[in-house]
Amino acid sequence: MNDSLKHLPQVGDVIAEREKVEAGFRDLHPPLTQRQAIIESQRCLYCHDAPCIEACPSDIDIPRFIREISEDNINGAAQTILEENILGGSCARVCPTEILCEQHCVRNHHAECQPVLIGRLQRYAIDHMHFAQHPFVRSADSGRHVAVVGAGPAGLSCAHRLATHGHRVTLYEARHKPGGLNEYGIARYKLVDDYAQKEIDFLLAIGGIEIRYGQRLGDNLDLDTLERHHDAVFLGLGLGDNRRLGLDDENAPGVATPGLLPATDYIRELRQSDDLLQLPLARRCVVIGAGNTAVDMAVQMARLGAEAVTLVYRRGVEAMAATAHEQEIARANGVRILTWARPEQVLLDHTGRLAGMRFERTELRDGNLAGTGETFEIGADAVFSAIGQCFDDHSLAEAGELARELGRIRVDGHFRTTRQGVYAGGDCIAPGEDLTVQAVQHGKLAAEAIHQDLMAQQEVA
Known part of the structure; x- marks a missing residue:
């Protein structure tokens, strides 16, 4: 072989290298089979005062969905999960269950060797659900229109819950794809096969949610304009810096x-x-x-x-x-x-x-x-x-009346900011666990607060 050529990568070498790299980015944890899921679900004791629920940031009734899996009621299990966490599929893959629900499982002691594999059972339920029609039905149009800034986990969760109450939602997203952390910030081997976008497609199927891309607060978007054209504003900005x-x-x-x-x-x-x-x-x-x-x-x-x-x-x-x-x-x-x-x-x-x-x-x-x-x-x-x-202050440079706490937006117990009609949740508010599941919970609870406030205004009017 010519000395000038022998060090060039050969076709077989390139193919082998590609296969090796692609193998390194396959699913971190292979999904459970049906048999494995049934056997694992039957390890659960279905505790009445389940400590796993207390440890779940999104309040999923864990013993209930596991029992439904054991009874081969997969749609029922998926519904139980999604009612509390509309991004339950991605959370099952990326959440540190080992320090949340599974750490608090009553089987998590030396004699049992390991807790019930709650995260993998949650994934099994979502991956195998098959509804004849969408499990969430949008209520009649309320006539109210809410702006949600940021199509990450908090914003998507908020938008979906608002849509279930019949409110119209416009999501303003700075990037060209929705998903936030799930799309751009999670290790590739934890969310494979474009799962984040598939989950968002399911979420948006409820209807009543529009996404506008290339909309960045502080650049071509400002709070004053959002407030003029919407009945409420939710900020799910994440941490941009x-x-x-x-x-x-x-x-x-x-x-x-x-x-x-x-x-x-x-x-x-x-x-x-x-x-x-x-x-x-x-x-x-x-x-x-x-x-x-x-x-x-x-x-x-x-x-x-x-x-x-x-x-x-x-x-x-x-x-x-x-x-x-x-x-x-x-x-x-x-x-x-x-x-x-x-x-x-x-x-x-x-x-x-x-x-x-x-x-x-x-x-x-x-x-x-x-x-x-x-x-x-x-x-x-x-x-x-x-x-x-850290929080990117540029996005809210003009909103001086939004009080801050520890470098992030301050909110009360109902995710209201110090600006009337503006709410916030996810990583952009005072530090917590900075987890995807926590952001989803913030969005859900903020949506409920927005809904209650809008309905109270309507009654007064």
Whole structure:
């Protein structure tokens, strides 16, 4: 073979590499078979005061839907789930059930080995439902029109619940596709086969909901205009900005341009890519952070074929926001987790491109995190920051009367903001668990509050 050709990738090599990468992005947890679902459902004790319900942010009657599965009433199980969580299919796939319902399952003790697999049973019910007609019927038109800003989990949940009450809803979405976090921010192997969009199609089938794309609050959309043309406004904005490390040379070029990139930006590109082999891939990459996004980023880089992936966190493993289950996924994929270290300096090569990061070792001193002065370096072609997102104030720059709390929009117990007729929910309000299922619950409860307020106004009139 000619020396100039022997190092070129051969067709067979490319096909093998593609198959390997695609295999890494198949379903993280294979779905239960019918037999498995029936057997697993019969492990449930159908507790009267079920602790799993108390642990479920969306108040699903878990023992009821599991009993319905055991009785082979799959549509009944799906209806039980969807009445409380219209995005129950995606939540079954992405929610950290290991620290929510399953952690509180009465079978979750050493003698049983594991709790009832609630999340996988929930997925089974939604995946196998088959209704002759849509299970939700829109009430007669109320004559009211509500604006929902943001077609993420909170906004979609709010829109659907409002539609069930007969209100017309217009969803204003900044991107060209709905779904928010489910479409753009979840690891690709957790939501496969374009599931987020299929679920949204089902949700919208109730009718009465219009989506307008390319509508961004603070750019071509403002609250004053929304209020003039609608009877109420719900803000499901999510968190539109990323926290920065605050280091010099963060924008230095690298394999991922810039070399130090927010993990959410890369995950968004990865989820929208039609060809994973065309994505920029770092041979050595570093992920800074400790949450599920950091783990998602690290695992996906490993599955794309990176040779060395290191996740670095400034505190200990016990303080990591990522669940133990997520951490195990990272380790199983060859991700090295380094703790008690914080970024100190971006390292550049002689051409000014990213070459790695210098870290300072940390420790707790009188209860506070402190640097030890000892440093070490990690070579990297790309560094991904996953140290959290923050609220984008640009979207509400003109709405000064909207009070804030801990950097987010303040709401009362009924998701009302300090501006009359404006409600908010999801990640853009005061911090909670920042989970998809929590955002869905916020949207649902806010819709009920909006409905009650609109009906009260009608009675007064």
